[in-house]
Amino acid sequence: MQSTSTLELLPAVDVRDGRAVRLVHGESGTETSYGSPLQAALAWQSAGAEWLHLVDLDAAFGTGDNRALLAEVTATVDIKVELSGGIRDDDTLAAALATGCTRVNLGTAALENPEWVARVIAAHGDRVAVGLDVRGTTLRGRGWTRDGGDLYETLARLDSEGCARYVVTDIAKDGTLGGPNLDLLRGVCKATDRPVVASGGVSSLDDLRALGSLVPEGVEGAIIGKALYAKAFTLEEALAVVAP
Numbered sequence: 001m002q003s004t005s006t007l008e009l010l011p012a013v014d015v016r017d018g019r020a021v022r023l024v025h026g027e028s029g030t031e032t033s034y035g036s037p038l039q040a041a042l043a044w045q046s047a048g049a050e051w052l053h054l055v056d057l058d059a060a061f062g063t064g065d066n067r068a069l070l071a072e073v074t075a076t077v078d079i080k081v082e083l084s085g086g087i088r089d090d091d092t093l094a095a096a097l098a099t100g101c102t103r104v105n106l107g108t109a110a111l112e113n114p115e116w117v118a119r120v121i122a123a124h125g126d127r128v129a130v131g132l133d134v135r136g137t138t139l140r141g142r143g144w145t146r147d148g149g150d151l152y153e154t155l156a157r158l159d160s161e162g163c164a165r166y167v168v169t170d171i172a173k174d175g176t177l178g179g180p181n182l183d184l185l186r187g188v189c190k191a192t193d194r195p196v197v198a199s200g201g202v203s204s205l206d207d208l209r210a211l212g213s214l215v216p217e218g219v220e221g222a223i224i225g226k227a228l229y230a231k232a233f234t235l236e237e238a239l240a241v242v243a244p
């Protein structure tokens with residue numbers, strides 16, 4: 001399904017211990033630090049971003065949380081925020097939605113607490129996306145440390161419950177600058193008519209062109225992390241590549 005004609009770009013700000021970081025394959029201990037999350041968010045906003053993918057890695061790993069900081073970032077920026085990490089129950093969901101973020105992204109809860117997630121989808125519709133974080137076609141939760149079932153079975157269940165959107169991450173690609181997994185994205189787009197946000201591996205403007213070619217199949221957006229922090233290209237250049 002085609003949801004937009006232009007690929008949306010979501011620069012990522014992943015936060016661990018109060019700092020903006022990038023991981024490799026999402027593995028704890030592989031952090032490279034890039035300083036203040038608020039400064040990073042404001043820099044992406046100044047460069048023209050319309051979205052921010054904001055992740056509380058401590059909450060995802062179960063090593064604490066950065067909720068107050070993420071709430072401050074969300075309140076300070078004027079752009080749309082997709083908030084992720086550790087949103088697993090009524091309290092964390094209420095706190096996340098109360099930040100004013102445009103939508104939340106649920107990971108572990110969709111694997112471990114399907115009844116709750118079905119209720120949340122029914123109650124909040126488009127404000128809820130589900131993150132499908134996969135190795136091969138096996139989903140991973142709890143900071144990507146635990147298997148959580150089959151991608152396509154879970155996708156069918158979430159589709160039947162009315163899930164509005166999926167954020168699909170190939171863990172093997174994440175933080176590697178190895179290029180996105182286009183076959184995985186094509187497979188997910190074939191299996192659902194809901195929009196898909198691609199995550200993991202973007203390394204070049206050509207990768208963005210390749211993801212842009214999947215918009216007619218259902219890829220709505222792309223999360224960009226390491227490539228921006230490592231200055232493989234600028235966000236301005238990326239936005240120019242996907243502009244209509």
Ligand SMILES: O=C(O)c1ccccc1N[C@@H]1O[C@H](COP(=O)(O)O)[C@@H](O)[C@H]1O
Pocket residue numbers: 014023025026027055057059060061084085086087088105106107108109131132133141142143144174
């Ligand atoms: O983004 C990462 O690099 C990452 C690495 C390890 C774990 C999680 C990561 N990211 C985000 O966290 C949510 C899942 O959080 P939870 O399972 O709901 O607590 C996932 O969707 C990613 O956006």
